[in-house]
Amino acid sequence: MRFSKQIYALVEKDIIAELRSKEILNAMVIFVIITFVILSFGLSDILKANLKVDLEAVLLAGILWLAFAFAAVLGLNRSFVHEKDEGCMDGLLLAPLDRSLIFFAKFISNLIFLLTVQFISIFVFAVFFLKDGFYQKFWILIAAIILGDLGISAVGTLLSAIAVNGKARDLLLPILFFPMIIPVYLSLIPLTKYAFLSTAKLADVSGLMQFLAVYDIVFLVVPFIVFDFIVED
Amino acid sequence: MKLSRITEILTFAAMALIVTSIWMVFRYAPVAVDDAGQAILYQKIMYYHIPLAWVAFLAFFVVFIGGILYLKKQDSKYEILAYSSAQVGVIFTSLVLITGSMWGHLAWAPDFGWWNWSDIRLNTTLILWLLYLAYLMLGASIKEEEKRGRFLAVFGIISFIDVPLVALSIKLWASRTIHPAIIKSSGFDLDPAMKITLLFCILTFTVLYVVFLLTRYQLGKLAEDIELFKEKL
Numbered sequence: 131m132r133f134s135k136q137i138y139a140l141v142e143k144d145i146i147a148e149l150r151s152k153e154i155l156n157a158m159v160i161f162v163i164i165t166f167v168i169l170s171f172g173l174s175d176i177l178k179a180n181l182k183v184d185l186e187a188v189l190l191a192g193i194l195w196l197a198f199a200f201a202a203v204l205g206l207n208r209s210f211v212h213e214k215d216e217g218c219m220d221g222l223l224l225a226p227l228d229r230s231l232i233f234f235a236k237f238i239s240n241l242i243f244l245l246t247v248q249f250i251s252i253f254v255f256a257v258f259f260l261k262d263g264f265y266q267k268f269w270i271l272i273a274a275i276i277l278g279d280l281g282i283s284a285v286g287t288l289l290s291a292i293a294v295n296g297k298a299r300d301l302l303l304p305i306l307f308f309p310m311i312i313p314v315y316l317s318l319i320p321l322t323k324y325a326f327l328s329t330a331k332l333a334d335v336s337g338l339m340q341f342l343a344v345y346d347i348v349f350l351v352v353p354f355i356v357f358d359f360i361v362e363d
Numbered sequence: 364m365k366l367s368r369i370t371e372i373l374t375f376a377a378m379a380l381i382v383t384s385i386w387m388v389f390r391y392a393p394v395a396v397d398d399a400g401q402a403i404l405y406q407k408i409m410y411y412h413i414p415l416a417w418v419a420f421l422a423f424f425v426v427f428i429g430g431i432l433y434l435k436k437q438d439s440k441y442e443i444l445a446y447s448s449a450q451v452g453v454i455f456t457s458l459v460l461i462t463g464s465m466w467g468h469l470a471w472a473p474d475f476g477w478w479n480w481s482d483i484r485l486n487t488t489l490i491l492w493l494l495y496l497a498y499l500m501l502g503a504s505i506k507e508e509e510k511r512g513r514f515l516a517v518f519g520i521i522s523f524i525d526v527p528l529v530a531l532s533i534k535l536w537a538s539r540t541i542h543p544a545i546i547k548s549s550g551f552d553l554d555p556a557m558k559i560t561l562l563f564c565i566l567t568f569t570v571l572y573v574v575f576l577l578t579r580y581q582l583g584k585l586a587e588d589i590e591l592f593k594e595k596l
Contacts, residue, residue, distance in 0.1 A: 288521070292514045296504035305500050306518065309493040310525050313532035320535070341535055345528055352524060356517045359434055 136227055140235030145242065147212070154208050154243060158201045162251040165197035166258055183263075184327060190259050191322035195315060198248060199282075203304050205243050206286040209236060210294040223361060233287060233357040237350075241283040248275055264326045270335055271325035274318055277342040281314045284349040291360050317341050370577040377574050380567040384410070384560075392560040405469045410560055412462040414568035415455050416488070422452030422572060423495060427523035430516035442512035443583035444576075445519055449498050451575045455568075456492045463488070484542045487530045494522040508590070 148154055170177055176189065213219040222232050252271075286307055293303040317338045324330035388410045395406040429445025432438075463485065464477045471479065479485055498518055505511040553561065 285521075288517075292501070292518060295507075295510060295514065296501065297506070298504060302501065302504055305497045309490050309497055310522065312490050313525070313528040316532040317535055338535060341532060345532075348524065348528070349521075352521055356434075356520065359513045359517055362513065 133228075133231060136231055137235045137238065140222075140227075140232065141238050141242070144236070144239035148239075148243065154205050155246060158205050158243070158247040159250050161204055162197045162201045162247060163254055165200055166193065166251075166255060169193045169196065170258065177259075184323065187264070187326035188319065188323040190326060191319050193259070194255055194322060195278075195318050197251070198244075199308070199311070199315060201247055201251075202244055202282050202286060203307055205247070206240060206290045206307065207293075207300055207303050209240055209287065209290050211299075214294050219361070229358045229361055230354045232361065233291070233353050236291075237283050237287045237353075240287050241279055244279050244283060245275070248279070260326070263328055266328040267325050267330045269325075270330060271322060273335075273339060274321040274325060274342075277339060277346060278314050278318045278321075280346040281342065281349055282311055284346065284353060285310050285314075288349075288353040288357065288360070291357070313345055314342065317345075366577060366581060370574060370581065373570060373574045373577070377567070377570045380563075380570055384564050384567045387560045387563055392557050393554060395557075405466060408462050408466045410564045411568075412459060412466060413561060414565040415459045415462065417565055418568045418572045419452050419455040419459055419488075419491075421569070422448045422455060422576075423491070423523060423526075425576070426452065426495070426498070426519045430519035430523075433512055433516040434520075437512075439508065439512060439587060440584070442515060443587065444580055446499075446502055446515060447576055447579035447583055449495050449502075449519070450579060451572060453492065453495050453499060455572070456488065456495065459488055460492060482542055483530060483533045486533050487526070490529045491526055494525065498522060508587075 170193070173189070173193070181189070210219070213222070223229075289306045289310065290303055293299050293306055296302040321335055321338045321342075324335050388407055392407075392410070395403045397403055425448040426445045429441045429448060433441035433445065467475060467479060467485075468477050498515065501518055502511060502515050505514060
């Protein structure tokens with residue numbers, strides 16, 4: 131009970147700060163849209179061609195997650211910058227809180243930002259790319275986004291807490307982050323492909339979903355153990 | 364016995380082993396023949412490729428263990444050990460990728476060029492290489508010694524946990540491999556003379572790794588001593 135109150139207070143702080151400045155969310159949404167545009171120009175001949183439906187689905191899945199992955203890095207990069215530069219981290223560390231709660235609250239705020247950005251930009255994506263037959267298995271896409279975001283936020287929060295201490299911190303995070311989330315990325319692409327195929331069955335996607343769930347659990351448990359060492363100052 | 368003395372002895376041992384192993388690879392081990400009776404000379408690269416891969420994994424395991432010990436004991440010697448091991452590991456992994464590409468270019472022609480994006484082992488090794496390059500980048504970008512030790516330890520631990528997940532995800536994503544399996548659970552699938560040569564090469568490269576590791580470790584220790592002297596002055 132006490133923990134949930136503390137986490138709620140920390141998350142509320144992040145959300146209020148973001149709603150006042152709006153610097154992360156706006157940038158992320160615009161960045162996602164720009165990535166869609168750039169990729170569709172780059173792949174225009176392929177998108178115009180009359181592809182087989184499963185090829186088209188996997189191409190669109192790649193476009194979607196490439197944009198989301200880059201946008202996630204953009205947001206994660208900022209998540210500890212204010213805390214550090216304006217001394218908020220010192221305040222948090224002095225507060226009578228369990229250190230792991232700071233991680234968990236930051237993870238929840240990052241997850242909320244990421245889901246908000248994805249919720250907005252999925253409409254843009256649908257307008258740009260999706261044909262009428264692509265919506266029948268949309269629940270798979272929703273499950274994929276939730277399972278993927280849990281892993282992306284967990285790993286990203288931990289790594290951005292590390293990267294914020296580096297010399298070139300904005301450059302450091304993508305280098306640390308992308309190789310680490312390769313497993314998520316590799317299972318999200320086929321999962322999203324099935325979301326666009328009306329013939330997809332539960333048996334096609336259950337293995338991928340189980341894998342993502344395992345990844346999420348591993349990278350939610352491990353930071354709890356090691357986060358103390360990262361913020362210890 | 365002092366560490367520098369051990370390194371000296373091992374250096375001479377490594378030199379003798381390398382000379383012997385070259386003789387074994389090119390004179391003792393028989394030339395492989397294909398079904399048509401044609402000699403396959405490029406198969407000789409296996410005697411370097413497999414030991415390099417083994418040493419690379421060993422090196423990253425040492426990074427993992429060094430990280431855990433550092434977090435437990437907070438002694439900078441474990442950080443130096445882990446970082447040295449990562450440097451040697453990255454060099455060896457680079458060589459694994461290069462020798463593997465050279466072999467694959469000949470063995471898998473004309474189906475593949477220099478790289479095969481659907482293969483589990485190739486791509487896992489590639490991600491492994493990227494993860495530990497990121498580890499080295501992280502080490503280079505953080506100035507404060509004590510902080511660097513903690514962050515490197517945490518990153519070393521989570522990247523080691525990530526590697527099996529990467530392998531599993533690539534398996535789900537592209538469920539095939541055409542990489543030959545020399546070492547199976549049932550034992551070696553090789554001619555006895557080839558097997559002895561391979562084992563000898565593995566021994567040679569392991570000793571070479573220890574020499575590199577100890578040399579780099581002592582260098583790191585000296586660098587630390589210089590920093591301490593500077594602070595005293």
